[in-house]
Amino acid sequence: MSEESRTTNRPLPVERHPMxxxxxxxxxxxxxxxxxxxxxGWFDVVKCQxxxxxxxxxxxxxxxxxxxxxxxx
Amino acid sequence: xxxxxxxxxxxxxxRDLTDEAFRAAYGCDRxxxxxxxxxxxxxxxxxxxxxxxxxxxxxxxxxxxxACTISGPxxxxxxxxxxxxxxxxxxxxxxDAVRNTVExxxxxxxxxGDVLICNDPYRGGTHVNDVLFTRPVFVDGRIVSFVSMRAHxxxxxxxxxxxxxxxxxxxxxxxxxxxxxxxxxxDQPVRSTFSLIFDNTRWGAMLLxxxxxxxxxxxxxxxxxxxxxERYGPDAHLGALAYACDTSAELMREAVARVPDGDYTxxxxxxxxxxxxxVDYTVHVxxxxxxxxxEADLSGTSAxxxxxxxxxxxxxxxxxxxxxxxxxxxxxxxxxxxxxxLDLVAPPGTLLTALPPQGAPMMFWEASGALIAAVFxxxxxVLGENAVGGDYGSTNTHNANGVRQDGTPWTSxxxxxxxxxxxxxxxxxxxxxxxxxxxxxxxxxxxxxxxxDSPVVMLRKEHAIDTGGPGAHRGGAANLKDTLWLxxxxxxxxxxxxxEPSGVGAGGGQAGPTGAMxxxxxxxxxDGPAGLVATAPDVYADSIPVAGVLDPETKSLxxxxxxxxxxxxxxxxxxxxxxxxxxLTNGGGGWGSPFARDPEKVLADVRDEYVSIDxxxxxYGVVVLGxxxxxxxxLRIDMEATTxxxxxxxxx
Ligand SMILES: [Zn+2]
Numbered sequence: 001m002s003e004e005s006r007t008t009n010r011p012l013p014v015e016r017h018p019m020x021x022x023x024x025x026x027x028x029x030x031x032x033x034x035x036x037x038x039x040x041g042w043f044d045v046v047k048c049q050x051x052x053x054x055x056x057x058x059x060x061x062x063x064x065x066x067x068x069x070x071x072x073x
Numbered sequence: 074x075x076x077x078x079x080x081x082x083x084x085x086x087x088r089d090l091t092d093e094a095f096r097a098a099y100g101c102d103r104x105x106x107x108x109x110x111x112x113x114x115x116x117x118x119x120x121x122x123x124x125x126x127x128x129x130x131x132x133x134x135x136x137x138x139x140a141c142t143i144s145g146p147x148x149x150x151x152x153x154x155x156x157x158x159x160x161x162x163x164x165x166x167x168x169d170a171v172r173n174t175v176e177x178x179x180x181x182x183x184x185x186g187d188v189l190i191c192n193d194p195y196r197g198g199t200h201v202n203d204v205l206f207t208r209p210v211f212v213d214g215r216i217v218s219f220v221s222m223r224a225h226x227x228x229x230x231x232x233x234x235x236x237x238x239x240x241x242x243x244x245x246x247x248x249x250x251x252x253x254x255x256x257x258x259x260d261q262p263v264r265s266t267f268s269l270i271f272d273n274t275r276w277g278a279m280l281l282x283x284x285x286x287x288x289x290x291x292x293x294x295x296x297x298x299x300x301x302x303e304r305y306g307p308d309a310h311l312g313a314l315a316y317a318c319d320t321s322a323e324l325m326r327e328a329v330a331r332v333p334d335g336d337y338t339x340x341x342x343x344x345x346x347x348x349x350x351x352v353d354y355t356v357h358v359x360x361x362x363x364x365x366x367x368e369a370d371l372s373g374t375s376a377x378x379x380x381x382x383x384x385x386x387x388x389x390x391x392x393x394x395x396x397x398x399x400x401x402x403x404x405x406x407x408x409x410x411x412x413x414x415l416d417l418v419a420p421p422g423t424l425l426t427a428l429p430p431q432g433a434p435m436m437f438w439e440a441s442g443a444l445i446a447a448v449f450x451x452x453x454x455v456l457g458e459n460a461v462g463g464d465y466g467s468t469n470t471h472n473a474n475g476v477r478q479d480g481t482p483w484t485s486x487x488x489x490x491x492x493x494x495x496x497x498x499x500x501x502x503x504x505x506x507x508x509x510x511x512x513x514x515x516x517x518x519x520x521x522x523x524x525x526d527s528p529v530v531m532l533r534k535e536h537a538i539d540t541g542g543p544g545a546h547r548g549g550a551a552n553l554k555d556t557l558w559l560x561x562x563x564x565x566x567x568x569x570x571x572x573e574p575s576g577v578g579a580g581g582g583q584a585g586p587t588g589a590m591x592x593x594x595x596x597x598x599x600d601g602p603a604g605l606v607a608t609a610p611d612v613y614a615d616s617i618p619v620a621g622v623l624d625p626e627t628k629s630l631x632x633x634x635x636x637x638x639x640x641x642x643x644x645x646x647x648x649x650x651x652x653x654x655x656x657l658t659n660g661g662g663g664w665g666s667p668f669a670r671d672p673e674k675v676l677a678d679v680r681d682e683y684v685s686i687d688x689x690x691x692x693y694g695v696v697v698l699g700x701x702x703x704x705x706x707x708l709r710i711d712m713e714a715t716t717x718x719x720x721x722x723x724x725x
Contacts, residue, residue, distance in 0.1 A: 008342075009352045009375035012420040036368070036416040037386050039322070039409050040150050041169055045416070052363040052416075062173055064386060065421035066195050066428060070252075 023048035100312030109313035116297035117141040117157040120290040127286040135518035139224035145314045146216045152409040154317035163223045165391025168409045170197025170205045178253040185211045186260035192251045194434040198387030201229045201248040208291040220294035228275035235486040237472035238565040239347030240644045241381040247433045249273040322410030328401035330365040339451030341443040344572045347380035350639035356443040371419040381435035383427030392441035396448035462497020462662025466575020469568035485527035489556040494658035495549025504549035504661035528559035543692035544582030544663020551660040564646040568620040576662040585660020589621020595651030694719040
């Protein structure tokens with residue numbers, strides 16, 4: 001097939017929810033909440049979007065967005 | 074700041090701690106901590122050596138497709154402190170795999186002598202063939218560690234024998250998914266679990282002795298951990314595990330801090346999935362670096378593929394850690410602490426964060442390898458001389474099966490495609506020409522064992538000329554492999570990155586060229602080719618192209634004006650006895666300007682047939698006189714012509 005007729009599968013964005021408050025380190029009013037995966041797996045964080053300080057960091061669901069039907073047992 | 078028992082950033086470097094502070098933090102003095110960590114490295118090394126010696130499966134025995142780790146108890150969040158010297162895709166995902174497997178099963182339900190297994194990619198990374206085996210180590214009724222292995226099983230059910238294929242469309246076609254379940258209970262085999270596996274997989278007779286060997290190695294690992302604890306005490310053991318992880322975290326923190334603050338974006342592309350060639354896939358990463366932290370955002374990455382070329386979040390996180398370790402400080406020990414200062418932010422349902430049941434992961438290392446390429450793409454421009462050229466980008470995996478004349482079935486997996494190939498060049502020198510991808514770390518099967526196990530003859534396994542990306546340091550040469558198949562065969566072929574170079578240049582170096590794959594059918598009325606297929610561009614006209622961007626008439630490489638051939642345009646590539654399969658990998662990327670390469674090195678490359686005489690002039694501006702093939706000792710450089718050519722190039 002020709003290189004012109006193909007497409008790239010659609011890109012997906014991450015959603016970052018705006019949060020109230022200012023960053024205690026750099027005073028930026030750019031706190032946002034979203035999940036991250038790091039040492040120890042998933043965390044729900046509120047981070048300063050300017051300096052990346054984690055204002056809060058709580059354990060997220062074990063498999064992130066994946067839920068098991070067996071969890072309903 | 075953490076409420077999860079995860080250490081906050083140490084205010085003092087570990088080596089600057091006083092002896093008292095070190096003992097308070099790690100339950101022993103610093104010498105004892107080092108001794109214990111090294112004894113644990115010995116333990117995983119001993120487990121690995123023993124398994125390599127005992128394994129029946131060729132992919133274990135000849136590829137080293139397994140890994141061993143030692144991690145902490147639940148109170149230490151199962152952090153992995155010590156890993157064997159093997160596959161990074163296993164070592165990076167095993168921390169999540171052990172934690173998720175034990176937590177779902179319930180650590181309080183475990184007893185001494187248990188072996189818990191799980192092979193679900195969404196719970197622990199990689200693919201269903203890779204089974205995690207984890208064993209708790211108890212002291213005085215309390216879990217103090219887990220010793221774990223992950224080992225590739227030659228088959229795990231599903232629609233394709235051996236599993237390696239891009240064509241499977243969902244987790245049901247992919248293979249059997251084993252949730253966290255006991256394979257041994259108090260050192261007694263759990264028959265129902267064994268039956269579940271053997272009733273749903275092929276070649277169980279090969280899997281069974283390997284499972285038994287794994288059980289032995291886990292017992293060995295447990296024994297070695299217990300010996301440490303008897304000698305040094307449980308506090309010192311647990312402290313040494315924390316010390317190992319903190320060391321990685323601290324070194325990565327310092328390596329990250331050396332990168333200038335900024336937002337860096339990179340991308341890499343996979344040609345197509347196993348459905349058709351209308352869609353390609355982009356891996357996109359933005360690395361936001363502030364102080365000693367990096368947040369890697371995968372926004373912009375393509376939605377998950379329609380067939381099983383995806384990977385999961387643990388694989389993506391592993392690739393991020395591998396790429397940053399390679400670029401920023403290769404001496405950093407690979408532990409859970411590697412990721413302490415790295416946050417991966419990723420939309421669910423992408424090629425790199427696939428979701429069940431449609432986003433099946435089988436060829437996971439290809440997708441996660443593209444993330445490594447994207448991280449290199451993002452950071453190389455700011456790394457100066459530490460930039461690194463790209464690798465061959467895809468293992469171009471071959472997987473085939475058939476039946477011998479006596480009726481016995483055979484299978485050949487990951488041996489006869491372009492599984493091995495070159496790395497890019499670095500500031501230290503030319504790229505290696507025959508190794509595995511950046512995110513793999515294992516062996517090359519011996520030709521003799523390949524020919525012994527399957528009805529195949531390895532006709533060529535050689536460096537292809539003019540395929541190392543030109544540079545002051547040359548990229549590694551592409552590998553060209555020809556295999557002659559002695560019976561009819563069904564092949565599954567997976568070269569994923571032939572549309573654009575994966576071996577990108579660094580710091581003014583040039584990219585290595587793209588590769589391709591062809592089948593040469595046997596001549597009519599014969600059971601083989603007339604002879605060894607030559608390597609000149611005029612030999613391909615009668616071939617069946619499998620993959621690559623090729624001239625429509627000659628079917629030889631033409632990356633600029635050629636036509637792309639899709640590796641899964643036939644789901645199964647069926648060949649008659651006597652067919653030859655040719656795989657040419659991509660070349661490695663060069664480092665630094667090729668016109669700054671020492672002419673003597675170019676002469677040596679011509680002598681060794683890494684570079685042709687034409688290539689020396691075209692790519693390096695070096696004029697070499699003589700005949701490299703028939704009179705190599707009298708090759709020489711025409712210095713005057715070289716100076717003139719390089720001057721003209723510099724002006725141009
Ligand atoms: Zn801030």
